Amino acid sequence: MKAFARLLERLAFTPARNAKLTILSHYFQTTPDPDRGYALAALTGMLDLRQVSPSLLKRLASERVDEQLFRLSYDFVGDLAETIALIWPTETQVSTEVSLSQAVTLLRETGKLALPGVIAELLDRLTPPERLALLKLATGNLRIGVSVRLARAALAMGTPRGSEEIEEIWHGQTAPFLPLFTWLAGGPSPAAATAPFRPVMLATPITPEELTSLDPTEHIAEWKWDGIRVQAVAEGGVRKLYTRAGEEISAAFPDIIETMTFEGAVDGELLVRRGAETAPFADLQKRLGRKAVSRAMLQSHPAALMLYDILTWNGEDLRALPLSIRRSRLEAAQFDSPRIELSPLLPFKTWEELTEIRAAPHSPVIEGVMIKRLDTPYIAGRPRGPWFKWKRDPMVIDAVLLYAQSGHGKRSGFYSDFTFGLWEGEELIPVGKAYFGFTDEELRELDRFVCKNTVQRFGPVRQLAPKLVVEVAFEGLNVSQRHRSGIAMRFPRISRIRTDKPATEADRLETLRAML
């Protein structure tokens, strides 16, 4: 448990992706089975444990610690599991280590009534960092920002396998992942799962200038839908819906699963569609991240698939075929549901024609166009070339910088996290935060501005004299109750520093509202 506790602690304080990868891969390389497999499951949310409630933990603590001292400590620490981990009295340090797999087994197999006693006994045997790791596991609340994708990239490091290969065999593997680790070390392939996820092919951005060097007759174009990329797999009687990262979301979309009466794996966009009308992304968001979905939600927010590729069909793997053939196989395939449609091909002969089409989408929920080369197979990952996304131009607004906070990693010591606002009457209302979009040179310029124009400090946050106007680009707006402005921006970034513009001429909140 010591190594796992140290791992969680390092990950919790390490913001940079590369450093996280290093820490994870060292852990996987130096930790024995089955502990590393349980750690992998815990990090990627694949460990199914009996959840311990905060009230049970509070009760356990109250049996060991004076209530008033506990309250004072909790007020200072601000996190229940952490307070208990730190305050739990230990008489003497027990020498035998509790392994992660022992802890997991205990949490898994202990009945509800015996659970408090088992947890107290474990806490007695652990050091404070281990206690925190145990309590975070038991409350199902690791919160350390490790995605499945990141974990897989770390697993691949220093092994003969690539992370796409791992993605291919990932499904069907469960804790403690013994066959997976054997295979990573050069052993035989683990047994294939039924209806597995297949790594997806991704597009790279392109500019109009770059487009001119391509031959339009060798490419097709489709709308870029503003939903989420999914893979729908129905094979051998098993139906699964995956995100493009390979996370299974079947439970949240029973309406889609029901329509998957085919035998194969198809690639497309998940949308909320009411009749022929595609709903905004915010509607789809309401359906995401749920373990179950209510009947009312299924009625009011019906999901649909807009397909654009086909990976397997009736047992045949089509991925090695060129897109031209795959597209005709997709058009020939039978789907028995009005909730499954094919993403139409856009009619164009020249890039000028496509430019016009892109400028006038039939629906506001189109994010731009996708351009795909006809002669290439389905290649996992993000190869530069065969697939491009040509996004619609972002919306922009001129806002005033209000607050700054310093960044992490290579931006340590630089003010790189900015809050900006728009005018409402005589007041500037914060409307969003941006962390990127600027060049390194602009970052230094912004940093100098922050250092010279701080009017007040709140811990790590600096309030700035409202002087500097920045152009903020963003991809869309949602109504939000959580923001004072009533609006949440999608993907905001600082696209230009407008030293030419006085703060009084920055945009007004009404302007942003009108863009909704």
Add this chain to the structure above:
Amino acid sequence: MTLRAEDVIYPTEAGLYCAPGDFYVDPLRPVSRALITHGHSDHARPGHAAVMATRETLDIMAIRYGEEFASSRQIAEGPVRIGGVTVSFHPAGHVLGSSQILIAPDRGPRILISGDYCRTPNPVCQPWEPVACDIFITEATFGLPIFRHPNPMTEAGRVIASMEEFPGRPHLIGAYALGKAQRVIALARAAGHHGPIAIHGALKRLCDYHVERGIDLGSLVSASDPGEAQLMLAPPSAFASPWVQRFRDPVLAYASGWMTVRAQARRRGIELPLVISDHVDWPQLTATIRELAPQEVWITHGAEEGLMRWCELEGIPSRPLRLIGYEDEAE
């Protein structure tokens, strides 16, 4: 006539005042006569007429405030009669030169002022010494049961492990100039780091002074020209300044008892929190009170509510002095 403790010493706006001796201990404002426990700037302030402290504390004050920091200076050596009381200085184990001060009236309770103190062995200063007393006036910086400082060698080991894991990244440890910086250097040496260690300019004079006093810190170079040094020390305030921008992708570490609590590390953007403290933690604080078994505990500053609750549960009378102005420079 026997004096009551509250007639011998009491808090005033200028700080703790001993009436029969007519002096202040660690005064917060300039006074005519000051006894100073240790050289941290919140305890040892400039501008007093007469100052009595250990030789090291007087030296440190001279380094910080110039040779003329007080018109009269007296090195504390053995018990000294001041007015109607006898005072003596005893090692506190906090930083180089740090002391507890015992005030003994001819008739009346013996009063021990702990200053800041620590009982974990520290290679850069003399160890804390138990002093029998009736009234124990203690700090309570870490006066909550969540504070249990790990073995500092374990923390030094974490720095070494991180440097091995990220050989290309400079490791910057935030540590206060007096005491903490030298202790961290000594710990890194003990953990097997023998290469040069780079130090921020603000640490130089005090590091030099420790070396003069016979404390081996190994090879130190300037952080403006670190050469091959992978380990650097700087005062924590440097992390929020453009100074830090010269380092590419640094690992920011911070050596402090506050690093026990994650939110404290996160608030400062620290990647490698190191729980290394020059103060007593909760087990040491409570063990000290049990060991000295005073009739009363008075608390100068820190988490007084927690310690008062503990005293209440133990049946020891306690009271807060609520002295404002002692920050946690050493932490």
